[in-house]
Amino acid sequence: xxxxxxxxxxxxxxxxxxxxxxxxxxxxxxxxxxxxxxxxxxxxxxxxxxxxxxxxxxxxxxxxxxxxxxxxxxxxxxxxxxxxxxxxxxxxxxxxxxxxxxxxxxxxxxxxxxxxxxxxxxxxxxxxxxxxxxxxxxxxxxxxxxxxxxxxxxxxxxxxxxxxxxxxxxxxxxxxxxxxxxxxxxxxxxxxxxxxxxxxxxxxxxxxxxxxxxxxxxxxxxxxxxxxxxxxxxxxxxxxxxxxxxxxxxxxxxxxxxxxxxxxxxxxxxxxxxxxxxxxxxxxxxxxxxxxxxxxxxxxxxxxxxxxxxxxxxxxxxxxxxxxxxxxxxxxxxxxxxxxxxxxxxxxxxxxxxxxxxxxxxxxxxxxxxxxxxxxxxxxxxxxxxxxxxxxxxxxxxxxxxxxxxxxxxxxxxxxxxxxxxxxxxxxxxxxxxxxxxxxxxxxxxxxxxxxxxxxxxxxxxxxxxxxxxxxxxxxxxxxxxxxxxxxxxxxxxxxxxxxxxxxxxx
Amino acid sequence: xxxxxxxxxxxxxxxxxxxxxxxxxxxxxxxxxxxxxxxxxxxxxxxxxxxxxxxxxxxxxxxxxxxxxxxxxxxxxxxxxxxxxxxxxxxxxxxxxxxxxxxxxxxxxxxxxxxxxxxxxxxxxxxxxxxxxxxxxxxxxxxxxxxxxxxxxxxxxxxxxxxxxxxxxxxxxxxxxxxxxxxxxxxxxxxxxxxxxxxxxxxxxxxxxxxxxxxxxxxxxxxxxxxxxxxxxxxxxxxxxxxxxxxxxxxxxxxxxxxxxxxxxxxxxxxxxxxxxxxxxxxxxxxxxxxxxxxxxxxxxxxxxxxxxxxxxxxxxxxxxxxxxxxxx
Ligand SMILES: Nc1ncnc2c1ncn2[C@@H]1O[C@H](COP(=O)(O)OP(=O)(O)OP(=O)(O)O)[C@@H](O)[C@H]1O
Ligand SMILES: [Mg+2]
Numbered sequence: 158x159x160x161x162x163x164x165x166x167x168x169x170x171x172x173x174x175x176x177x178x179x180x181x182x183x184x185x186x187x188x189x190x191x192x193x194x195x196x197x198x199x200x201x202x203x204x205x206x207x208x209x210x211x212x213x214x215x216x217x218x219x220x221x222x223x224x225x226x227x228x229x230x231x232x233x234x235x236x237x238x239x240x241x242x243x244x245x246x247x248x249x250x251x252x253x254x255x256x257x258x259x260x261x262x263x264x265x266x267x268x269x270x271x272x273x274x275x276x277x278x279x280x281x282x283x284x285x286x287x288x289x290x291x292x293x294x295x296x297x298x299x300x301x302x303x304x305x306x307x308x309x310x311x312x313x314x315x316x317x318x319x320x321x322x323x324x325x326x327x328x329x330x331x332x333x334x335x336x337x338x339x340x341x342x343x344x345x346x347x348x349x350x351x352x353x354x355x356x357x358x359x360x361x362x363x364x365x366x367x368x369x370x371x372x373x374x375x376x377x378x379x380x381x382x383x384x385x386x387x388x389x390x391x392x393x394x395x396x397x398x399x400x401x402x403x404x405x406x407x408x409x410x411x412x413x414x415x416x417x418x419x420x421x422x423x424x425x426x427x428x429x430x431x432x433x434x435x436x437x438x439x440x441x442x443x444x445x446x447x448x449x450x451x452x453x454x455x456x457x458x459x460x461x462x463x464x465x466x467x468x469x470x471x472x473x474x475x476x477x478x479x480x481x482x483x484x485x486x487x488x489x490x491x492x493x494x495x496x497x498x499x500x501x502x503x504x505x506x507x508x509x510x511x512x513x514x515x516x517x518x519x520x521x522x523x524x525x526x527x528x529x530x531x532x533x534x535x536x537x538x539x540x541x542x543x544x545x546x547x548x549x550x551x552x553x554x555x556x557x558x559x560x561x562x563x564x565x566x567x568x569x570x571x572x573x574x575x576x577x578x579x580x581x582x583x584x585x586x587x588x589x590x591x592x593x594x595x596x597x598x599x600x601x602x603x604x605x606x607x608x609x610x611x612x613x614x615x616x617x618x619x620x621x622x623x624x625x626x627x628x629x630x631x632x633x634x635x636x637x638x639x640x641x642x643x644x645x646x647x648x649x650x651x652x653x654x655x656x657x658x659x660x661x662x663x664x
Numbered sequence: 665x666x667x668x669x670x671x672x673x674x675x676x677x678x679x680x681x682x683x684x685x686x687x688x689x690x691x692x693x694x695x696x697x698x699x700x701x702x703x704x705x706x707x708x709x710x711x712x713x714x715x716x717x718x719x720x721x722x723x724x725x726x727x728x729x730x731x732x733x734x735x736x737x738x739x740x741x742x743x744x745x746x747x748x749x750x751x752x753x754x755x756x757x758x759x760x761x762x763x764x765x766x767x768x769x770x771x772x773x774x775x776x777x778x779x780x781x782x783x784x785x786x787x788x789x790x791x792x793x794x795x796x797x798x799x800x801x802x803x804x805x806x807x808x809x810x811x812x813x814x815x816x817x818x819x820x821x822x823x824x825x826x827x828x829x830x831x832x833x834x835x836x837x838x839x840x841x842x843x844x845x846x847x848x849x850x851x852x853x854x855x856x857x858x859x860x861x862x863x864x865x866x867x868x869x870x871x872x873x874x875x876x877x878x879x880x881x882x883x884x885x886x887x888x889x890x891x892x893x894x895x896x897x898x899x900x901x902x903x904x905x906x907x908x909x910x911x912x913x914x915x916x917x918x919x920x921x922x923x924x925x926x927x928x929x930x931x932x933x934x935x936x937x938x939x940x941x942x943x944x945x946x947x948x949x950x951x952x953x954x955x956x957x958x959x960x961x962x963x964x965x966x967x968x969x970x971x972x973x974x975x976x977x978x979x980x981x982x983x984x985x986x987x988x989x990x991x992x993x
Pocket of ligand 2: 203205246
């Protein structure tokens with residue numbers, strides 16, 4: 158294995174940001190025909206390494222070698238010329254452009270006179286999407302797609318480059334199991350053609366399935382180089398966190414007989430067709446389904462964001478009608494949205510402003526805010542939820558994904574909501590933070606609060622829910638006890654409409 | 665107080681000082697007490713209007729209409745004083761209400777009509793000046809009221825009144841932005857409107873409110889403008905909206921919304937006025953003044969954008985060792 162010259166190699170690369178040494182003399186060897194997992198907790202420096210290799214930033218010290226020769230990757234164009242394609246953690250698609258334009262952005266097929274060859278753009282984009290088994294037309298405006306589909310376009314962009322080095326920074330955070338399977342198949346095909354692949358994900362079960370070797374980072378340094386760890390979830394976890402995290406899914410049963418929320422026959426213009434559910438006090442009700450099945454839309458319907466065209470919501474026996482979010486909030490509902498970056502966080506605020514945003518009325522008298530209460534409550538919640546203490550002083554864009562997610566949840570703890578809708582609450586956060594979120598769920602249900610949990614991670618959904626409602630095409634088709642369901646039941650039940658085609662997609 | 669005087673003030677304050685020192689070095693007349701008090705008169709109108717422009721910017725909007733609105737409001741005030749015979753004590757409050765209503769009108773169209781504020785206020789920029797021309801056949805109205813001038817030229821304990829207006833309005837604005845629910849909501853809406861919606865903030869109402877504030881502050885500026893010249897004219901206030909926005913930007917307000925300190929806008933306005941004053945004292949032609957103003961805006965935004973690079977460069981120049989940087993997080 159060591160006889161192969163690495164395609165790319167990092168030698169003692171360091172990179173500091175103001176106040177943080179994000180990479181501390183890291184070394185990594187990326188071999189052709191190998192899928193290399195890059196793992197570690199939020200903020201350990203994975204994306205920093207990727208940005209360096211993609212020419213987005215320059216390292217402070219150290220060397221990058223290409224086929225054994227030191228090279229300078231001055232900017233992203235240079236990286237691209239070296240055959241490096243990167244799917245960044247932050248979306249880099251342009252929402253107002255079509256899917257085809259996005260796929261070839263910066264790389265447009267042109268005729269001799271510099272005129273864009275639109276027919277080729279469309280055909281090639283359609284071919285790449287077909288290879289990926291993605292059912293999206295190249296002509297659709299990308300911004301109108303769901304988060305998961307946008308992520309697939311992002312990946313298509315890298316694949317269209319036919320690169321020799323593919324870097325994927327959490328490509329699966331927004332994907333369902335089905336899409337993940339298809340992505341894995343695609344990556345295996347590329348591997349067999351000698352492509353080097355660097356793969357980052359916080360979903361360790363899928364990492365275990367796909368990678369050939371792993372490098373584990375902690376606090377900016379490599380703690381396990383390739384070959385030093387077995388590719389096994391529990392070993393990886395203990396190397397990542399430097400200890401034991403205890404039970405992965407510490408589920409508590411706190412459900413009672415009291416019905417707190419009942420929805421009958423909900424429908425909206427956004428695609429909810431027939432959603433009925435009951436939620437008990439202290440219960441975690443999971444919503445299971447494939448990408449685009451309408452789980453997020455059901456959440457929005459419950460929260461008053463999307464107008465109901467049919468159906469009735471009843472809270473503790475009283476029929477209610479939410480015209481706006483604020484009505485739902487006053488009635489004790491809370492929504493932690495799927496995409497914390499898009500509509501969850503205020504990046505211009507520190508933890509305090511984010512935590513109190515939904516409770517400004519209660520925090521003020523005659524329009525004047527009680528900042529002492531805000532400060533104290535923020536400090537308490539930061540302490541209780543084990544959020545980084547930096548959150549008090551720094552705006553939240555400087556925090557890791559896990560800390561950000563806890564802050565969004567903390568907002569609804571502060572507002573003292575009774576019913577929390579958590580849409581993909583563990584997306585993109587590390588294993589330790591995930592367990593922290595699970596414990597938080599327990600703490601909430603123990604206090605008599607109820608939770609609607611949406612998750613594309615089937616294991617998590619099965620483990621943390623009391624009951625699971627299966628969503629297909631915007632309708633809840635049935636609700637079953639989580640204990641009676643297995644992983645494959647859930648896949649089958651939610652994905653009856655989907656397709657798994659284990660064909661040689663890139664052959 | 666820690667909240668109001670935060671680190672965001674350091675840059676604009678330093679810029680103001682540097683500019684003042686440079687101007688003071690080029691001409692000794694700059695530090696004359698007469699010139700300094702003249703300076704506070706000069707800065708007052710643009711700095712008061714800039715309060716509104718900045719608050720609109722905090723909520724991720726832009727107000728291009730204030731300069732034309734000033735012209736319209738001075739004409740309405742002149743009309744009330746000269747031809748309708750209203751007493752000053754009634755006309756001034758009325759004009760403040762009219763300013764607020766014009767702002768409300770723009771705000772409603774922007775927020776509820778879902779038209780970008782750049783467009784609605786651009787329309788205002790054009791239409792308000794047109795409206796101003798419909799009064800008195802488009803001619804200025806002079807010699808309004810002998811009691812008007814002291815509003816601008818009056819002094820208390822030797823300090824010009826406009827100085828007190830500045831202190832008064834900036835104190836209120838700073839308090840509102842840092843200690844009230846409304847202030848917080850304005851920053852939230854500017855920071856992330858989608859998140860604001862999900863936290864139950866009435867985004868449209870907040871956006872509308874910022875334009876009401878802007879209209880009101882423009883009316884305050886209009887009263888001072890009328891008092892200063894004892895007249896109303898459809899030609900007043902040209903490019904004043906741009907100077908007010910420039911003051912906000914030089915003060916470090918982010919045009920993307922959600923970030924900035926209102927007191928920094930005062931410093932931005934002072935910086936601009938000091939530069940103009942320096943050029944005046946050195947008898948520079950007005951063409952040069954405009955070129956310099958353009959450069960200041962570029963420089964201010966540039967320094968803001970390149971802050972990371974600059975601090976990195978400083979670190980390398982002055983040998984920041986890596987032990988200064990904390991490890992991990
Ligand atoms: N542009 C930046 N300016 C300042 N600090 C930064 C910047 N980008 C990242 N950091 C900090 O550098 C450290 C490493 O961040 P990085 O994004 O590489 O983590 P990561 O391993 O990708 O985490 P995650 O799993 O959450 O994506 C963190 O402490 C982060 O807060
Ligand atoms: Mg990352």
